[in-house]
Amino acid sequence: MDVLDKYKKAWNNQPNDSEKVSKVDIYKMMKSKSSSIVKWILIISILEFLIPHVVFLFVDYDEYNKIYSDLGLGELAFYGFIITYIISAFFIYKFYCSYKNISTTLDTKSLMDKILKTRKTVKTYFIVNLSLFSIYTTIFSIVSLYDKLKPASSYKVFIFIISLIIVLSVSILLFWLFYQLLYGFLLRKLYGNYKDLAKLDEISQ
Amino acid sequence: MQKSLEDKFLNDFETNQNIVHKICRIYTTNQSDHNDLFQEITIQVWKNYSKFRGDAKFSTWMYRVALNTAISLYRKSTRSVKTQDFSDLEFKIKSVEYDDTEEQQLKSLYKAIQVLNDIEKALVFLYLEGKHYKEISETLGISEGNARVKMNRAKDKLKKILNP
DSSP: OOHHHHHHHHHHTSOSOTTOOOHHHHHHHHTSOOOOHHHHHHHHHHHHHHHHHHHHHTSOHHHHHHHHHHTTOHHHHHHHHHHHHHHHHHHHHHHHHHHHHOOTTSOHHHHHHHHHHHHHHHHHHHHHHHHHHHHHHHHHHHHHHHHHHTTSOHHHHHHHHHHHHHHHHHHHHHHHHHHHHHHHHHHHHHHHHHHHHHHHHHHHO | OHHHHHHHHHHHHHHHHHHHHHHHHHHOSSHHHHHHHHHHHHHHHHHHGGGOOSSSOHHHHHHHHHHHIIIIIOOOOOTTTTTOOTHHHHHHHOOTTSOHHHHHHHHHHHHHHHHSOHHHHHHHHHHHTTOOHHHHHHHHTSOHHHHHHHHHHHHHHHHHHHOO
16 A cells, blocks of 8 residues: 555545635635736736836927927937837737736646746837837937037047946846846746746656 | 626535635645635636536636646745744644544645645645546646656655655
């Protein structure tokens, strides 16, 4: 007799009614709000999308456009906005598809796979936004300071470029760390479990 | 329509809630987390209930949703396994009519399962529930052969914990 058989017997004979939840309480629970990882990923990605747009609500567009026009960047700003919105619309569609496909009725590995793919979409969206931010900031800084730097020595130009690189790198690093912390906190356990299931498949392939 | 679906769900879920309690017991270490996970599983089962076609037994379908919630969607981890207080667990499985020896064995078994990782817990749980390798592999999304290998390792680990 296997040592586990006696434990299995005890398992099968365990009382079923020691903590029975009533129908009324089950009803209350089924109507309550979920706190699952997927819900939090969804909330964070919506916030990531909304926050920059909410910030724009407080910006005076005429003044904003004037700054760009004065610098001769009116067209660039216009196309920049169009590109940003096309990218955002594409990612909103991707988020929608990802969340629609996540279902607890899938097998465990597929479910984890889909959650991690969704996280990857959020990550790509974040990287694209960060890249656009870096490109726009670089162009804006160079163009707005071009006239002031023109008569300056090459040493000053060098200092300006180095400062720009440092400021951009630090901003990107801070954003990146914040992102890792946020999603690392949410997905550490899931990622560990996923690796545990995936590892076995890799070994046998 | 919605009312009858809710009634049907309540009947099905109430009858099979012991499955959910067992899963909560192995994936949480205190009563508060147990209740949280129980609630999250209730929400997930209800959310997907309209997709349940009835071609499988409700309990079979519920194993998958409940385990998926515990492994993939539930955030609170059982980091403090070594320092946890098992008094909650002992309280939960206490029953007047229950055989003393079996009660002790059950306590030891739950304690030992708590030490396993999340995937091993699922495998051992499905084994204890008498599920076949086919169903286990379909639930977890791995091949039957892999399920066997993984199960043997999990069982060996469990035996070592139970009989060091």
